[in-house]
Amino acid sequence: xxxxxxxxxxxxxxxxxxxxxxxxxxxPPALTILSREGRRAVPLTVINNQDYVxxxxxxxxxxxxxxxxxxxxxxxxxGRTIIVTADQSVVSAAGRLVSLPVPALRRDGRWYVPxxxxxxxxxxxxxxxxxxxxxxxxxxADDLRVPRVVARVESGATTxxxxxxxxxxxxxxxxxxxxxxxxxxxxxxDLTVPPLPPTQGFLTAVGPGTAPNTVALATGPRYGxxxxxxxxPDAGSARLVIELMPSTSDLAAAVPPPAPAPALSPAPDxxxxxxxxATGLRTVVIDPGHGGDEDGAxxxxxxxxxxxxxxxxxxxxxxIESRMGLRVFLTRExxxxxxxxxxxxxANNQRADVFLSIHANAAGRAQVSGAEVYYLSIDRADxxxxxxxxxxxIALPSLGGGTRTIDLILWETAQARYLEQxxxxxxxxxxxxxxxxxxxxxxxxxxxxxxxxxxxxxxxLVEIGYLSNPAQEQQLGTAEYQTRVAEALFDALVxxxxxxxxxxx
Amino acid sequence: xxxxxILTIVAGVVAAAVFGWLVMSALxxxxxxxxxxxxxxxxxxxxxxxxxxxxRPATGPRIKATLYFASADGQRLVGVEREVPLAEGTVAQARxxxxxxxxxxxxxxxxxxxxxxxxxxxVYVSARNEIFVDLDSAVRTNHxxxxxxxxxxxxxxxxxxLVNLPTMNEVQLLVDGREADTLAGHVDLRRPLRKNDGxxxxxxxxxxxxx
Numbered sequence: 043x044x045x046x047x048x049x050x051x052x053x054x055x056x057x058x059x060x061x062x063x064x065x066x067x068x069x070p071p072a073l074t075i076l077s078r079e080g081r082r083a084v085p086l087t088v089i090n091n092q093d094y095v096x097x098x099x100x101x102x103x104x105x106x107x108x109x110x111x112x113x114x115x116x117x118x119x120x121g122r123t124i125i126v127t128a129d130q131s132v133v134s135a136a137g138r139l140v141s142l143p144v145p146a147l148r149r150d151g152r153w154y155v156p157x158x159x160x161x162x163x164x165x166x167x168x169x170x171x172x173x174x175x176x177x178x179x180x181x182x183a184d185d186l187r188v189p190r191v192v193a194r195v196e197s198g199a200t201t202x203x204x205x206x207x208x209x210x211x212x213x214x215x216x217x218x219x220x221x222x223x224x225x226x227x228x229x230x231x232d233l234t235v236p237p238l239p240p241t242q243g244f245l246t247a248v249g250p251g252t253a254p255n256t257v258a259l260a261t262g263p264r265y266g267x268x269x270x271x272x273x274x275p276d277a278g279s280a281r282l283v284i285e286l287m288p289s290t291s292d293l294a295a296a297v298p299p300p301a302p303a304p305a306l307s308p309a310p311d312x313x314x315x316x317x318x319x320a321t322g323l324r325t326v327v328i329d330p331g332h333g334g335d336e337d338g339a340x341x342x343x344x345x346x347x348x349x350x351x352x353x354x355x356x357x358x359x360x361x362i363e364s365r366m367g368l369r370v371f372l373t374r375e376x377x378x379x380x381x382x383x384x385x386x387x388x389a390n391n392q393r394a395d396v397f398l399s400i401h402a403n404a405a406g407r408a409q410v411s412g413a414e415v416y417y418l419s420i421d422r423a424d425x426x427x428x429x430x431x432x433x434x435x436i437a438l439p440s441l442g443g444g445t446r447t448i449d450l451i452l453w454e455t456a457q458a459r460y461l462e463q464x465x466x467x468x469x470x471x472x473x474x475x476x477x478x479x480x481x482x483x484x485x486x487x488x489x490x491x492x493x494x495x496x497x498x499x500x501x502x503l504v505e506i507g508y509l510s511n512p513a514q515e516q517q518l519g520t521a522e523y524q525t526r527v528a529e530a531l532f533d534a535l536v537x538x539x540x541x542x543x544x545x546x547x
Numbered sequence: 548x549x550x551x552x553i554l555t556i557v558a559g560v561v562a563a564a565v566f567g568w569l570v571m572s573a574l575x576x577x578x579x580x581x582x583x584x585x586x587x588x589x590x591x592x593x594x595x596x597x598x599x600x601x602x603r604p605a606t607g608p609r610i611k612a613t614l615y616f617a618s619a620d621g622q623r624l625v626g627v628e629r630e631v632p633l634a635e636g637t638v639a640q641a642r643x644x645x646x647x648x649x650x651x652x653x654x655x656x657x658x659x660x661x662x663x664x665x666x667x668x669x670v671y672v673s674a675r676n677e678i679f680v681d682l683d684s685a686v687r688t689n690h691x692x693x694x695x696x697x698x699x700x701x702x703x704x705x706x707x708x709l710v711n712l713p714t715m716n717e718v719q720l721l722v723d724g725r726e727a728d729t730l731a732g733h734v735d736l737r738r739p740l741r742k743n744d745g746x747x748x749x750x751x752x753x754x755x756x757x758x
Contacts, residue, residue, distance in 0.1 A: 112553070125556065134556055336732055339692035347692065382728060401733070404693025405621035406658045416694070484622055487745075489698055492728060492735040503733075505694055 073157055075103050076230060077183035086179065087154060091392070092144045093179065094154040097126070104164055108153065115146075115153050122167045126155060135163040157181075178232050187211065187228040191257060193235045193248050194544070201244035201286045203259055210280035215270045222259040222268060223251050224282065230254040236322070236543050244286040264288050323396060323539040325369040326362055327389035329493060330355040331401035331503075334379025339404035341515035347402045348377065350518050354506060355400050357528035362535065386496035390456070396467065396538065397501035398531065399493050402518055403482075404510040411514045412482030413527070414505040415471045417464040418457045418495065419488035456498040463500035463545075467538050471502055474534035478526045479507070500538070504531065608633040612711045614648050615703045615747070616657035622695060623748040624706060625657055637715065641678050641708055642670045648707050660696075660703030662689035668724060672715070677739045678708050681721040687730050694733040701734045702743045709742040717741055 071086040073095060082103040087094045097117060100106050106119040117124040122136040128148040132141050133155075140163045147154045155163075160181055161174040173182040175190070182188045189211045194204040205224065207213070212227040235248045243264035251258035266289025272282045330351040332338035338347025352374070359370045371392050373385040389397040403414065457464070472486045482505075494501045506527045507514045517523045610633045613626040631647045634640040645667050653659045664685040671679040690700065705718040717739030721727060727736045 134559070139559065332732055337692070338732060339696075401694060403695050404691050405695050406617050406660075406691070406699075407619065407621035410621040410695070414695070482622065483620070489694070489733070490735045490740065491694070491733050492737075493733075495735055503694070508693070508695075510691070510693060510696075 071179065073160075073179050073181060075181045075183060076186055076188060077103075078186065086157065089147065089154065090144070093157040093176070094147065095157055095159070097153040097155055100160070100164070104160075104168060106164070110153075115148075119164065120168050124163050124167055126153065128153075133159070133163050136167050138166070140166070175232055178234070180232055182232075186230065188230045188232050189226065189228050190232045191226070191234070193233070193257065195236070195238055195241065195245065195248065196544075197239050197241045197244070200288075201241045203245065203248065203284045203286070205257065205282045205284075206279055207282065208279040213272065213280070213282050215268070215282075215284060217268070221261055222284065224257045224259070224284070225251075225253065226255045226257075228255045231257065233257060241286075244288075259284065259286075261286065322542040323366075323368060323535065325371070325392050325394045326396050326398065326535065327371045327373065327392055327394035328355045328358055329373040329385050329389075329397065329399040331399055331493075333374050333377055336379060339402055339509045341509040341518075342408070342512050343515055345509055345515050345519055347404075347509055350402045350506070350509070350524075351400045352377070354524045354527050357524055358398075358400075358531050361528055361532040365532065366536065366539075382492045383496060385493050386456070386498075389501075390496070390498045394499050395542065396535065397494075397497040397499055399491075399501070399503040401503060401505050403505040403508045405508055406510075408511055410482070411508045411511040412480045412485070413475050413507055414482045414484060415468045415475070415486050416489050416491060416494075416503040416505070417468040417486075417501065418461065419490050420455075420458055420461070456496050457494050457501060460497075460500045463541075464494075464502055466541055467500045467534070468502045470537045470541070471504060471531060471534040474530040474537065475504075475527070477533070478530040479523070482508075612644055612647065613707070614644075614651055615660065615706045615710075616653045617660050617696075617699045617703075618748050619656045621658075621699075624660070624699060624703060624746045625748050626706075626710065627654055627657065631711075637678075637712060638670055638672050641672065641680070641712060641715075642667070644707055644711055645670060645680055645704065648704065660699045662686050662691070662700065664689055668721075676714060676716045678712070678715050678718045679721055679739075680704055680708070680718060681724055684723050686720075687722055687727070690731045692731045694731075697729070697731045697733045698743075698746065700730060701736070701740065702746050705740050706742055706747065 071088060071093065072083040073086050073093065075082040075084060084095050084099045084103060087096065097106075097108050097115065100117075101108070104119060106117050108115055108117045110116075113127065115126040115128075117126065124136070125134040126146045127133070129145045131143065131145040132139055133146065134140075142156050142158050142162060144156050146156070146159075157174060157176070157179075161172050165172040171182075171184055174180075175182065178190075180188070190208045192206045194206070196202045196204070205213075207226065214225050216223050216225070231250065231254065233250055238245065238248065241262065243262040245259060245265070246262045247258075247260040249258055249260075250256070265286050267287050268284055269287065270282060270284045272280060330348070332348040332351060334348075336348065338351070340346060352372075355372050359372060362368050362370045369392070371388060371394070373388045374380045385399070386397070403410075468486050472481070475481060476485070489503075491503050494503060507518050507523075509515050509518060609630040611628050612631040614629050614631075615624040615626055617623070618625045629647060629651055632643050634643045649661055649665060649667060651659075662685060666683045666685065668681040668683055670681070673679070686700070690697065701720060704720060708718050709715055719726075719739040720730070720736050722730075722736075729736055
C-alpha cells in the first residue's frame with residue numbers, strides 16, 4: 043500500500059511536468075521515463091534534429107555499465123551486452139542485430155545513442171517493455187498504463203470538450219466546485235491540450251488534474267451543467283465527449299449572445315506561440331522556385347522568377363518565425379540549383395507539416411495576370427497510390443528473424459495521402475490571397491507538378507503573379523507587393539493551423 | 548571478447564547487410580513493376596531527318612483532326628480543326644498529328660503552345676497504348692517558362708494525340724530520346740499523362756472569351 047502511494051506520488055509529478063516539457067522549448071530537452079519505480083528524467087541532446095541520449099545517463103535509470111573497446115562501445119545490462127559502433131545505425135543487442143533510425147555518435151570521447159535505442163535495444167536486453175513516445179519525449183516502462191489523451195475544444199452555443207484516448211481506457215466524469223474531473227482507468231496520462239478557443243465563459247482551462255490519471259476542466263461563470271457520452275470510434279481508442287451547458291435559469295433569462303464571427307479578418311495572429319500544440323502546425327518548409335542554372339520565367343524587362351521567389355520566401359519566413367514561432371526552412375537560401383527530389387526531401391526530412399512552393403508565372407499573352415494556387419493532380423497512379431496509401435504498413439522480414447511492421451511510403455506517391463488536406467490548404471491560400479492581391483480567373487487548379495509529388499505532407503504551389511505581364515513584372519519586384527503576398531500566405535497558414543488542430547486525433 | 552566472437556559479430560553484420568540489401572532491392576523492383584519500361588511494339592519507319600514534311604505528297608488522303616492552341620487569355624487550350632495527312636497505323640498517324648501541331652500556324656487570337664524550333668525525333672507506341680513523343684531539346688531550351696505556359700505546352704501535345712487517337716490512353720514526352728523530369732521546372736514528365744479536359748475551352752464558350 044505504501045509502495046502504491048509512493049508510485050502514485052511519483053507518477054503524479056510526471057503527469058504535471060512531462061507534457062509541458064514536451065511543448066516548451068525553454069527548458070533543456072529531457073526524456074521522461076515513467077516506471078513503477080517513479081519518474082526519471084534523462085537529458086536529451088538534439089543532434090541533426092534527432093533526440094540523442096548520452097550512454098552514461100542510462101546507467102542510473104537502467105543499471106547499465108559501458109566500456110570502450112576496439113573502436114566500439116560495449117554496454118552491459120542484465121548480464122547481457124549491447125555492442126555499439128560509432129557512426130553505425132545497427133547495434134548488436136545480446137547477439138541480435140537491431141537497427142536504429144540514425145547512427146550512434148561519439149563526440150568528445152562521449153557516446154550518444156538515439157532515444158530509440160532505449161525501446162529497440164535496451165528493452166529486449168532488459169526483458170522489459172520500454173515504450174518510447176517520441177512526440178511527448180516519454181518512455182513508459184513495464185505494465186504502466188499511460189494512454190495518450192488528446193483534448194479538443196469546440197465552442198458554439200455550448201462548449202464541447204472531446205478527449206480522444208489511445209489505447210482505450212474507461213473514464214468517469216465527476217463535478218467538483220468550479221471544475222469537472224475526468225478520471226481514467228490508467229496510471230498516468232500522456233496529455234495534449236491545444237490552446238483554448240474563446241468559450242464564452244463556459245470553460246477557463248483544461249489541464250492535468252491533481253491525481254495523475256485525471257484531466258481537470260475549470261468551468262467558467264456561465265457553466266451550469268454538463269452532459270457526457272463516450273464512444274469507441276475504433277478498436278484502439280475511445281472518445282469521451284463532454285458538453286458544457288448554461289444553467290437553466292441562465293438559459294431562460296437570456297438570449298444566448300451570437301456566436302463570434304469566424305476570424306476571417308486579415309488581422310494576423312500576433313500571439314507568441316509558446317503553447318504550440320503537439321499536433322498541428324509546427325514546421326513549415328518554403329520552396330523558392332527555380333534557382334541557380336534555372337532562371338524560371340523571365341519578365342520582359344529582365345526580372346528573373348528565381349530572384350522573386352527567393353525574396354518572397356524570405357519575407358514569408360520572417361513573418362512566420364516572428365509571429366507564429368514555428369520552425370521554418372527554405373529549400374534554398376541563395377541562388378543555387380536544387381533538384382526537385384532534394385526540395386521534397388528537405389520537407390520530408392524536417393517532418394514539415396506544410397510544404398509551400400513559391401513561383402511566378404508566365405503566359406504567351408502579355409495581358410494575363412493574377413495569382414494562382416495549385417495542388418497536385420494524380421492521374422494514372424491514382425487508384426494505385428490511394429490503395430497503397432491505405433495499407434502503407436508493410437511487414438518486412440527483420441534482421442535477425444521474424445518480421446517487423448514499417449511504414450513504407452513511396453516517394454512517387456507520398457502526396458497522394460494528403461490530397462484532401464492539400465486541397466483545403468490551396469483553398470485557404472486562395473481565399474487569403476484574394477483579400478490582398480489580384481487573382482487570375484483560374485485561381486485554384488490541380489496539376490501534375492513535379493515538386494509536389496514527393497511531399498509527404500499537405501503541399502501547394504503558389505504562382506504569385508505573371509512576370510510576362512509588364513505591369514505585374516514591375517509589381518512583383520517591389521517590396522510592397524512581396525510583403526502583401528507574404529502576409530496573405532501567412533494568414534492562410536494561421537487558418538490552416540486551425541484546420542489541422544480540428545483534425546488532430 | 549575473444550577475437551573469434553568479434554569475427555562472428557562482424558560476419559553477422561555483413562550477412563545481415565547483404566540480406567537487407569537483397570530484400571530492399573527485391574522490394575524496390577516489386578514496387579516499381581507498374582512503371583516498367585514501355586515495350587516498344589512499333590517504331591517510326593524512318594528517322595525524322597530524312598522525311599521533311601514537304602516531301603509528303605500534298606495530294607494524299609487527309610483526315611480532319613483537332614489541334615490544340617493556347618486561348619486568347621493564355622490560360623486554356625482551344626481545339627481547332629485542321630486537315631492532317633491520313634497515315635497507315637497508329638505510330639504514323641501520331642507522327643502526322645505531332646508534325647501538324649509543330650507546323651500549323653496559330654489562327655488569329657490564338658497562339659501556338661510549341662516552343663520555337665521544336666523538332667520531332669520519333670514517335671513510339673507501347674503495348675499499353677501509351678504514346679511516346681520524342682522531341683529535341685529546343686522544346687526545353689526555348690520554352691519561355693512559367694507553369695501555365697508549361698501546362699499548355701505539355702497538354703497541347705497530350706490532348707492533340709489523345710483526342711484524335713481515342714484508342715490510345717496516355718502520352719509521355721521525351722526530350723532528346725530520354726525521359727525528362729520537366730520541360731521548365733513544373734510539370735512532371737516522368738510518367739505518361741492522360742488527357743486533360745479541364746484545360747480545354749469547350750467550343751460553346753470559346754467565342755465569348757472575356758478578353
